[in-house]
Amino acid sequence: xxxxxxxxxxxxxxxxxxxxxxxxxxxxxxxxxxxxxxxxxxxxxxxxxxxxxxxxxxxxxxxxxxxxxxxxxxxxxxxxxxxxxxxxxxxxxxxxxxxxxxxxxxxxxxxxxxxxxxxxxxxxxxxxxxxxxxxxxxxxxxxxxxxxxxxxxxxxxxxxxxxxxxxxxxxxxxxxxxxxxxxxxxxxxxxxxxxxxxxxxxxxxxxxxxxxxxxxxxxxxxxxxxxxxxxxxxxxxxxxxxxxxxxxxxxxxx
Amino acid sequence: xxxxxxxxxxxxxxxxxxxxxxxxxxxxxxxxxxxxxxxxxxxxxxxxxxxxxxxxxxxxxxxxxxxxxxxxxxxxxxxxxxxxxxxxxxxxxxxxxxxxxxxxxxxxxxxxxxxxxxxxxxxxxxxxxxxxxxxxxxxxxxxxxxxxxxxxxxxxxxxxx
Numbered sequence: 001x002x003x004x005x006x007x008x009x010x011x012x013x014x015x016x017x018x019x020x021x022x023x024x025x026x027x028x029x030x031x032x033x034x035x036x037x038x039x040x041x042x043x044x045x046x047x048x049x050x051x052x053x054x055x056x057x058x059x060x061x062x063x064x065x066x067x068x069x070x071x072x073x074x075x076x077x078x079x080x081x082x083x084x085x086x087x088x089x090x091x092x093x094x095x096x097x098x099x100x101x102x103x104x105x106x107x108x109x110x111x112x113x114x115x116x117x118x119x120x121x122x123x124x125x126x127x128x129x130x131x132x133x134x135x136x137x138x139x140x141x142x143x144x145x146x147x148x149x150x151x152x153x154x155x156x157x158x159x160x161x162x163x164x165x166x167x168x169x170x171x172x173x174x175x176x177x178x179x180x181x182x183x184x185x186x187x188x189x190x191x192x193x194x195x196x197x198x199x200x201x202x203x204x205x206x207x208x209x210x211x212x213x214x215x216x217x218x219x220x221x222x223x224x225x226x227x228x229x230x231x232x233x234x235x236x237x238x239x240x241x242x243x244x245x246x247x248x249x250x251x252x253x254x
Numbered sequence: 255x256x257x258x259x260x261x262x263x264x265x266x267x268x269x270x271x272x273x274x275x276x277x278x279x280x281x282x283x284x285x286x287x288x289x290x291x292x293x294x295x296x297x298x299x300x301x302x303x304x305x306x307x308x309x310x311x312x313x314x315x316x317x318x319x320x321x322x323x324x325x326x327x328x329x330x331x332x333x334x335x336x337x338x339x340x341x342x343x344x345x346x347x348x349x350x351x352x353x354x355x356x357x358x359x360x361x362x363x364x365x366x367x368x369x370x371x372x373x374x375x376x377x378x379x380x381x382x383x384x385x386x387x388x389x390x391x392x393x394x395x396x397x398x399x400x401x402x403x404x405x406x407x408x409x410x411x412x413x414x415x
Contacts, residue, residue, distance in 0.1 A: 034387055034388035034390075034398070037388055037391065037392075037398075038388060038389070038390040040390075041390035041391070041394055042390070044307045044309070044394065045305060045306070045307040045394060046307070047307055048305065048306040048307020048308065049306055049307065051306070051307075052306045052335040055335060056335075056336070119336075120336045123336035123337045123338075124335055126337070126338050127306060127335065127336070127337060127339070127414070128306060130338050130414035130415050131305055131306065131307075131394070131414045133365075133366075133367050133414075133415050134367050134389055134390070134412070137367045137368055137389065138389060138390070141368075
């Protein structure tokens with residue numbers, strides 16, 4: 001069962017670690033100072049959440065959070081491709097839409113994990129949900145506000161939503177060993193979580209006339225495999241940057 | 255040799271350890287110290303971070319250990335992420351210290367953050383004519399507001415909800 005537990009916790013942790021890094025890239029570049037601070041603060045939370053998930057594995061005698069974060073090979077990561085995507089041209093609409101999709105997914109996953117039969121995870125989910133509420137509020141407030149503002153804002157949101165919706169869909173890719181996890185009562189099936197996520201994001205997008213169409217299998221194909229160790233083309237560059245300091249002196253004590 | 259010290263006296267000593275981000279309040283009054291266990295030869299202290307991403311946790315761990323070592327105790331400081339920090343665990347002295355430090359404090363601890371952020375008054379002049387500049391501030395537990403009566407910016411102490 002420890003193998004399944006590692007898959008589940010790494011899927012959760014790796015999403016947070018990588019989006020934490022991507023969101024931190026906005027520091028100093030936000031469109032207004034308050035957004036700079038917001039993304040910095042959210043990024044700090046996400047990185048801390050990743051560390052707390054890794055720690056649950058460390059507590060079982062598995063590697064330390066630093067080893068998980070900085071000393072794995074690409075194929076050992078279990079992140080969704082959504083969080084690996086770069087900040088293309090630093091388009092704020094793209095950043096907000098990714099934040100919106102990711103944080104809606106976090107809400108749905110953490111709500112479900114509060115009921116997990118794996119108690120350390122249920123306890124952690126309860127904690128993280130209390131912190132994440134501010135992220136979700138930030139995300140949907142901006143989407144609503146910009147979705148009702150200018151034609152340009154609406155156009156840019158639509159474009160970001162159309163590009164990112166299939167990636168977000170694959171956040172709920174079926175996990176390896178998912179049947180065992182569901183039978184153990186750790187969490188509901190990914191397909192059910194995706195349904196709950198759709199119920200969270202679609203009414204908001206519909207009210208703004210921004211609802212995307214559901215992606216076809218063809219569209220989803222290149223976005224598959226994140227949970228199974230297949231990385232997107234953007235991962236290597238991201239990981240090289242994230243590990244630049246730790247790999248300069250691998251034995252350093254921090 | 256068994257230790258001649260009670261958990262209560264250790265808790266008292268820890269009142270001298272400030273919250274690293276809001277140094278006006280001790281970690282005890284912040285409700286960050288959970289169970290303290292004294293066994294035959296060892297002390298263990300539970301440390302409950304307010305936010306999981308708090309960067310000061312390692313610092314706090316070593317400050318607590320140093321303080322207890324100066325009093326002849328070797329302590330294990332166990333960081334508990336697997337349960338939430340609850341604002342209800344703050345002491346009345348903790349709330350008072352926050353007020354004295356110039357923070358606005360939430361009037362109502364609703365689980366809905368937008369509700370909590372919409373009922374805030376200025377800690378300087380008491381006016382309710384305030385607006386939220388940013389729900390995120392210099393640390394995870396602060397939000398930034400502006401008062402339209404006295405014109406000052408201020409911070410709300412923002413707990414996980």
